[in-house]
Amino acid sequence: MPRYSRASLALIAGGVLLLALFPLWGDTFYIRFFSRIMIYALFAMSLDLLVGYTGLVSLGHAAFFGVGAYAVAGLINKAGVTELWVVLPAALVSAAALAAVIGWISIRTAGVYFIMITLALAQMAYYFFNDQLYWGGTDGMNIAQRPTLAVGGIALVDLNNRVQFYYAVLGCLVGAFALLSVLLRSPFGHALVGIRANEGRMRALGYDVQTYKLIAFVVAGTLAGLAGFLEATRSTFATPAYLGWHESGHVLMIVILGGMGTLFGPVIGAFVLLLMEDFFATLTDRWLLIEGLFVMAVALLMPQGIAGLPRRIAALTAVRRGNGDG
Amino acid sequence: MSYFLIQTLNGVQYGFLLFLVASGLTLIFGIMGVINLAHGAFYMVGAYLAWWLAERTGSLFLAVVLALPVTVLLGLLIERLGIRHLYERDHLYQVLFTYGLILVLNEAQRVLFGNDVHSVAPPQWLAGTIRLSEAQTYPVYRLFISVACVAVGAALYLLIQRTRLGMVIRAGSTHREMVAALGFDIARLFMAVFGLGAALAAFAGMIAAPVSTVYPGMGDNILILSFVVVVIGGIGSIKGAFAGAMLVGVADTFGRVLLPAGAGVTVYAVMALVLLWRPQGLFGRTL
């Protein structure tokens, strides 16, 4: 059950502080880049709820990310609605609704079937946006403008401003972290972890496991939709690729690299992976090859991810000490 | 009417191809308990090797004969170096590892063979058309694909049902420890099954090449569809793979023709319906 040690809490607080102070001395490129990283961190955190805590390996999580993005595109481009207080809830509701449907069908299955079905259903959503010219087809849609938040003609936030957008994203990330922390410390959260540990026993104890899983799935999907909303706002672009399985695989990679079953692991994973990608992309066009090799190595050698390293090192040194000195 | 016939033939032919690929996937999963996202990559590797060798030797037939062992070797290498270490691990890590493998193989293909789409000529003796009716002809090669797939499918069936190896495979799928305890070399068995699965996918890619052309990322699409087939048919069941493949092949072909706007979606809708009725697939073991 999630308990943060004082050391971890201090590190998290320190991290947030660093991120908050970053725009004061960082250059524009990195402010924009870090905004993107934090969006992916949020996306990955939402998946961690499923993978790391509930034990649901979803290979179609990108569907909710993409739907959030297309909700923005749809409202702004097609309906001419740009007010944030309409666009944001619409993105969240769309993602939640899709998650409810996909979840309801998928959660009837388990194990490998679940993995395959979430993949396939997400592909269905991908094809929906890819095949319809109304949504821009394979090339996607350029979003006419960013959402606005204004009261009585006075803009409260200007999302076109890189720094303001950065703080908006940071706020969402911290907010999601807080929300998920509260959720995981509640009886509901404890039940999720129990389900991952021993689903059959939970059922026998009286927990309606299907319902718990479905709720977790919808919460995770909604947060992914939030990430999609932010990404569409950031890039002013919506593309079917946002729903594709490469996107789903990518975010899964971030969760595992960072360390699943810890909410901050995905944040670490996002920073490490995206910075790595950026670095390797400057070296070669074939950086995906390097990423692929890296992914394979992590799967084989680092199942606990980066967040799990301290524990592994501690375990290794304990063994050494236990074996005695020469 | 004849248009309908053509589409049905196309759908069935596509279904047969899917069956080969999906049966490899379902064998690997059913017997080894490993989910292999890179299965589609074997299809692609087969197709690319067939194209490249056919260009150089002038004969698709020769290319297939040469390319098949190469792909099997690749499969065995991957099993030995990577998959082997993931048997006891959670599916999550198998998914991750094979996802990375897809990235590597896709990029390797681009490095080696470039981004272009290539066409492959069918062998001369199969390149003609036959008459279906006064107005309709149908490419002989497409019929050949169906025949070849049926032949391979039959051989697979005989292998699984009638040989000692097949018996061990069937036993290993439900009673791994017992089979090992009886003295069978599980490691060798798994290698063989993985190689067999890779060979099936690669062979499908090779014979499909003249019809589908050879293009980057061609493995991705067939992978997802073979997943759908396996889910519909039931994991570990060759029978199920056949039933699922036929259903998907026909549904996809007719879906594209009848609802071009909803083309890609038809297959998934069918899958969802099957699952609502039977979550374990048509021939799968009850969950």
Add this chain to the structure above:
Amino acid sequence: MAEALLETAGLTRLFGGLAAVQDVALSVQRGEVHAIVGPNGAGKTTLINLLSGDLKPSAGSVRYRGRDITGWPAHKVAHLGIGRSYQKTNIFRDYTAFENCWLAAQARLPGAMDMLRPAAGRKPARDRAAKALEQCGLADRAQRRAAELSYGEQRQVELAMLLAAEPELLLLDEPLAGMAPEEGAGVLALLKRLAEGHTLVMIEHDMDAVFAIAQRVTVMVNGRVLASGAPDEIRANPQVQEAYLGEAAP
């Protein structure tokens, strides 16, 4: 004659062609200790699985307090006040003994779906968990990870989880399995105490234990009920003796 608390009629479970449980009629009175015995493979665990909802019957019916609960899933059955323990220890190995019991207790208390308030603050669940551990003699091991406990202690956690849910009917699958004599005696004493105020259905191989606390015994062979009655009747039954090939006391 009071209505039976738990009743089955024609209960059958098929696996492919094999009938693991065939046409079983069981009647358990409120407050009694009802033992189910039989050679290995007799279908005893399958029967318990059918009663707890872990398995669905192929045919037949199950009634609890007169209510038809045939085919009800395990989580619904649990909320009726039916709890079970497993023959093969089925606890949460990475949790402490206390956390195991807490999960069990919280399942049956309101607030199991509470998503906002911290679980640690929920006193009723904590109290029940503590009480259950106390009853099983595990109070001093409460904060130890279940994986670190001895086999016997893990069996006790298994039992404590059952108690933490405060069930009315306890389905026990070989509660004494694999235990050393002293531990077994302790558990038996606990079961005797529990028998007052609860109804127990118990699978056991330890015949001394069975005859020590059971009021009724049902003998199963090859998925069917061979005989059912008071312990002395069963002991004297020639068919039963034959079935056991001398295992039962003559």
